[in-house]
Amino acid sequence: MPDDLVDAMVKMREAEAMELAQKMLDAGEDPLQVLERCREALEIVGKQFEAGKYFLPELILSGEMLKRISKIAKPYMRKESDKKTEAKGTVIIGSVKGDIHDIGKDIVVFLLDINGFEVHDLGVDVPAEKFVEAISQIQPAVVGMSALLTTALESMKNTIDAIKNAGLRDRVKIMVGGGAVDEKVRKYADADAYGPDAVAAVNLSKQWVEEKSY
Amino acid sequence: MKERFFEVASDADEKQEQQFDTWLSGKGIPFVNTDAEEAYKDRVMLIKDAIQLKKQPSRIAICPSAGHFPVQYGGISMYDAMYDYDALSQAWKKYCDDFTPDAYNAPTTVVPGSVLDILVFKLCRWPGHGVSEKNGYQYVEKAYMKADEYQDLIDDPTGFFMNTYFPRIFGALKPLQKMPLLPPVNEIPCIPPALFPFGDKEIQAAFSNLAKAGQETVRWRDALRRLNGSIMGMGYPAFSGGFTKAPFDVIGDTLRGTREVMMDMYRHPDELLEACERITPFMIKSGVASCKAAGHIMPFIPLHKGADGFMSDEQFQTFYWPTLRKVIIGLINEGIVPQLLAEGGYNQRLDVISDIPKGKVVWWFDLTDMARAKKTVGRVACIAGNVPLSLLCTATPEDVKAYCKDLIDVAGKDGGFIFSTGAGMQGAKPENVKVMIEFSKDYGIYQ
Numbered sequence: 001m002p003d004d005l006v007d008a009m010v011k012m013r014e015a016e017a018m019e020l021a022q023k024m025l026d027a028g029e030d031p032l033q034v035l036e037r038c039r040e041a042l043e044i045v046g047k048q049f050e051a052g053k054y055f056l057p058e059l060i061l062s063g064e065m066l067k068r069i070s071k072i073a074k075p076y077m078r079k080e081s082d083k084k085t086e087a088k089g090t091v092i093i094g095s096v097k098g099d100i101h102d103i104g105k106d107i108v109v110f111l112l113d114i115n116g117f118e119v120h121d122l123g124v125d126v127p128a129e130k131f132v133e134a135i136s137q138i139q140p141a142v143v144g145m146s147a148l149l150t151t152a153l154e155s156m157k158n159t160i161d162a163i164k165n166a167g168l169r170d171r172v173k174i175m176v177g178g179g180a181v182d183e184k185v186r187k188y189a190d191a192d193a194y195g196p197d198a199v200a201a202v203n204l205s206k207q208w209v210e211e212k213s214y
Numbered sequence: 215m216k217e218r219f220f221e222v223a224s225d226a227d228e229k230q231e232q233q234f235d236t237w238l239s240g241k242g243i244p245f246v247n248t249d250a251e252e253a254y255k256d257r258v259m260l261i262k263d264a265i266q267l268k269k270q271p272s273r274i275a276i277c278p279s280a281g282h283f284p285v286q287y288g289g290i291s292m293y294d295a296m297y298d299y300d301a302l303s304q305a306w307k308k309y310c311d312d313f314t315p316d317a318y319n320a321p322t323t324v325v326p327g328s329v330l331d332i333l334v335f336k337l338c339r340w341p342g343h344g345v346s347e348k349n350g351y352q353y354v355e356k357a358y359m360k361a362d363e364y365q366d367l368i369d370d371p372t373g374f375f376m377n378t379y380f381p382r383i384f385g386a387l388k389p390l391q392k393m394p395l396l397p398p399v400n401e402i403p404c405i406p407p408a409l410f411p412f413g414d415k416e417i418q419a420a421f422s423n424l425a426k427a428g429q430e431t432v433r434w435r436d437a438l439r440r441l442n443g444s445i446m447g448m449g450y451p452a453f454s455g456g457f458t459k460a461p462f463d464v465i466g467d468t469l470r471g472t473r474e475v476m477m478d479m480y481r482h483p484d485e486l487l488e489a490c491e492r493i494t495p496f497m498i499k500s501g502v503a504s505c506k507a508a509g510h511i512m513p514f515i516p517l518h519k520g521a522d523g524f525m526s527d528e529q530f531q532t533f534y535w536p537t538l539r540k541v542i543i544g545l546i547n548e549g550i551v552p553q554l555l556a557e558g559g560y561n562q563r564l565d566v567i568s569d570i571p572k573g574k575v576v577w578w579f580d581l582t583d584m585a586r587a588k589k590t591v592g593r594v595a596c597i598a599g600n601v602p603l604s605l606l607c608t609a610t611p612e613d614v615k616a617y618c619k620d621l622i623d624v625a626g627k628d629g630g631f632i633f634s635t636g637a638g639m640q641g642a643k644p645e646n647v648k649v650m651i652e653f654s655k656d657y658g659i660y661q
Contacts, residue, residue: 012480055525057476064477100339100352103472125345150603150641151349179558180603180641188608197523 005034009041009065010048012058021069031073038066042114049111050199056107063110087118089209092134093144094122095178096159099152104178108144108201115202117209128155128162135168141212142205145191146178153180157189164190173208175201219494219540222547222571229549230574233511234262242509243446253449257316261451261632265551265596267573270629274622274658276651277317277453278601279555281638282324282350283647284309293347296327296340299437310445313651317453320442320508323638325351326434332427334385337468350640358382359469361478364485367469368492370395379469386423389416453634454553455510458501458545461490461537466519475519479533490537498544505550512553512576513545521558527566535566546574553598556580557637564590580636584625597625598632601650606635606642611649618654626658633658 005024008017024034045062048054091112095105102124112119120138122130135143143163147156156176163169174191177200186194192208195201223229238258245251263271285295288305295302302324310318330340337358340351358379359367367374373395381391392411399408411417442452459467465486466475478486501513519525520534545552552575559581560567567577572594579587579599587597605617618633625631633654639647 014480053526055523055529056472057479057525057529060473061477061480098346098349100345100354103355149350149352150607150637150639153604153607153641180607182602182604184604184608 003037005037006041006044009038009062010044012061014061014065017065018068018072022072025073025076031076034073035066035070038069039114042066046111046114056103059107059110088116089142089205089212090118090120090138090140091142091144091205092120092122092131092138092140093146094126094131095124095146095148096152097125097127097155099147099149099155099178100124101146101148101178104148104198105144105146107198108146108177108195111198111202112205115206117202117205126159128159131159132162132166132168135163135172136166140172141209143172143174144201144205145174145176147176147181147185148179150180153185153189156181156185156191160189160191173204175204177201219498219544219547222543222574226547226549226571226574229547230511230551231549233549233551234258237451237509237511238262240446240451244443245449246447250447250449254446254451257449258451260316261453264630264632265573265576267594267596267630270660273660274626274631274633274654275316276633276654276658277598278315278633278635278647278651279453279638280306280309280315280319280321281635281640283639283642284321285324286640287312287644287647291341291347292324292350293327293341295321295324296351299326299434303437303441306441307444310448310450313647314450315453315651316655317451318445319454320438320452322438322457326430329427329430329434332386332423332430335383336385337383353468355471355473357469357471357474359465361470361474361482364482364489368485368488370397371493371496372396383468387420389414389420392417452508452510454512454514455508456501456503456505456513456550458497458504458513458515458541458552460515460517460520460534460541461493461497462520462534463516463518464493464497465489472519476525479525479529483533486533490533494537494540495544497541498548501541501545501552502548502550511549512551514553514555515541516555516557518557520560520563521556522560522562523558527562530563531566535563539569542570542575546571551575554578555637556582561586567591568594570594576632578632578634584621588625588627588631592625592630596630596632598634599625600634600636602636603639603642606639606646606650608643609646611645614646614650615653618650619657622654622658629660 005017005020008020021034025031042062045054045058049059093105093109095101109119109121122134145156147153175193175195176186176189176191177195181194183194193204195204238255240251240254260271260275263269284306285292288308290301290305302321306321327340338351338353339345341347341349345352377391377393381388392414394408394411398404466472505513520530542552554575555578557580560579561583564586568591576596576598577591584600591597601617605614
């Protein structure tokens with residue numbers, strides 16, 4: 001039955017997945033094991049997305065299934081079984097000031113999350129000060145900035161300038177992405193890398209976190 | 215039910231010629247002199263030849279999408295542009311005078327701010343209302359239509375918009391949720407119950423706000439008409455006039471929102487498809503009507519959710535393309551030339567979107583590979599595009615020139631091409647815009 005849950009989630013059979021998860025929980029299965037199956041399913045969905053076989057509908061729907069299953073699993077959870085797994089690394093991310101678009105950023109958050117990163121999502125229209133504050137408090141290895149609007153490119157540059165002025169630039173790697181961004185923008189804003197899609201954001205983060213741990 | 219909008223009508227060619235004749239005539243435009251009138255007609259001909267694919271134009275028409283660039287270039291804020299129609303007009307005129315693109319974009323997307331104030335518009339944040347005064351407006355994505363309301367939309371799109379959707383997106387129109395549904399008003403006893411709501415104080419207030427908003431919109435329109443007359447009068451046609459959308463985007467952009475519509479492909483596929491079909495004739499009619507009001511042949515059709523990466527090819531061919539194609543055919547049958555702006559990349563879609571009648575549309579690309587577009591879509595349609603915004607915003611004039619040269623070499627070969635940007639030019643460096651237009655006008659002359 002556990003593999004059936006993975007299969008139902010991966011094949012986007014939502015009703016069946018919900019029913020299976022409920023049955024497993026009712027049968028006394030460890031809720032963490034149920035959620036572990038969900039994580040497995042999402043990992044496969046993420047891989048399919050990376051391979052260009054799955055797209056936004058599958059990514060969003062599988063995330064939604066996980067959310068729903070977490071919710072029904074919660075009452076079954078015992079405190080002591082609620083142990084945290086070690087995160088691969090920490091990333092803070094946000095859409096820069098002047099831009100309230102979130103879908104691209106949310107996909108990056110989703111993929112980082114299922115790849116084991118601890119992600120702090122600062123949201124949208126994030127002022128430079130908030131990035132600076134979050135960097136000094138959370139001390140992430142990686143900072144991600146998103147912009148869909150060309151008018152927000154200036155604010156991307158300003159944000160990185162503010163990080164420089166706060167003396168924090170050398171402590172983080174900065175990746176930029178979003179509809180308005182490309183390599184030229186990366187250079188202009190002085191980020192470390194540009195990622196054309198969410199998969200690139202995961203690969204960059206992995207690479208940087210590994211580099212940092214040596 | 216009769217299947218419509220599959221085939222091109224036998225009189226589509228004739229209707230297109232009539233529409234072109236009307237646009238070309240420049241009737242009603244206050245030309246400053248006969249030279250300006252000649253120049254206007256020459257420019258329309260460049261565009262017409264590029265679209266029809268019958269002969270190579272004398273040169274490539276240079277028609278960048280201004281976006282909100284003229285606002286920034288004119289030294290005013292977006293707030294000024296949305297609230298002070300004279301300031302907006304001056305900025306726009308300055309852009310057209312200084313850069314002289316072959317066809318300009320009327321500032322119809324710089325909507326009057328006070329109208330949004332009066333109606334308490336909730337679908338966007340605009341300068342001074344949730345975004346800073348110098349920024350443009352931005353959409354607030356939300357599920358303004360719930361999943362279980364598909365059937366209501368399908369049963370009666372007009373009623374759904376009036377009684378459910380408008381009350382949600384316009385705070386001042388909330389009372390319209392009490393409006394009667396109109397089709398049952400067909401016999402004498404049905405009249406009084408249909409009229410009760412109009413005696414309601416709140417509904418009366420909503421209509422009075424609509425009247426105020428209408429008056430303000432007329433003031434804005436008059437200012438724009440004067441502006442358009444002054445630009446066209448110098449010999450420059452507008453690049454587009456009128457507006458419509460792909461049915462899937464209507465549902466996805468501002469009714470269900472991206473997240474929800476993406477999940478609807480799995481959760482409510484039948485309702486989603488039926489809703490797209492149901493609003494198809496509305497999108498055709500509004501495209502035709504808005505073109506007619508603008509005295510133009512090309513409605514602007516920005517495409518959003520069908521881009522590469524958003525959905526699979528199969529999903530595109532199931533959910534997005536069939537009704538968009540119907541809108542395209544429906545417009546063509548009225549002699550209208552759909553101007554389809556494929557935002558983002560469309561590299562995976564090129565073969566599918568080539569399934570259209572020849573010489574009847576403009577496929578305008580943003581991040582698509584123009585060499586591939588030329589070889590595929592370019593065989594049946596005029597292609598347009600695609601100087602990237604990132605280049606105009608951050609690169610040097612030399613880089614811009616190099617890109618334009620390549621673009622013209624690749625996409626401009628043998629006609630069937632309109633030179634443009636990949637998107638509206640807000641944020642561009644003026645020197646880059648200048649060199650893009652000047653270089654390309656000269657380099658785009660066919661030998």
